[in-house]
Amino acid sequence: MASRKVIGFDMDGVIVDNCPLKVEIANKMGYSIKLADAPFEIIKNILKPEDLRALQTALYHDLKMSLGAKLMPGIVNLLRQIKSEKTPYFLVSRRSDPPIAIKLLCARGLWPEYFNESNAFFVAEPEEKNAKAKELRVTHYIDDETKILNVLTDVPNKFLFDRLNVFPEADHYTKVASHKELAKHLF
């Protein structure tokens, strides 16, 4: 019998690892930041607002630049496992330029094999992630931002993907540092 588990994924910082690319771009702008400074909730406090905007434009709207992002280690194995047990899963991302997001997933071999028009959704606001997750009956959601997990009030199981171990533990989410670790909670 199929389980009732439904998994939702954030894209950046969970499926895609763009932290090395962020360090590279910020270094070129003259900031001497380290990998541990690259998660959005940290880098946003380091870069000047205009530089943060330029960084985000490069990451999410510049095709050539955005294609420099790598996959998070272990994500393909995890998706293969989820697919093989026929658990429904979705991508719910706040990328505002879906064609570029899709081109990146395509270039990394995830589109259309693991994500495609039937299970990938793009929304604008954090609260819309919750609404979409609720509509899709997501039971387990994985995000790399505490700000997002805080508004996912309709998702019973929330996971903070904290690869660099830069965020504190909290009661309302489970912290994982890798997809291998996440798999232990999902299966």
Ligand SMILES: [Mg+2]
């Ligand atoms: Mg993210």
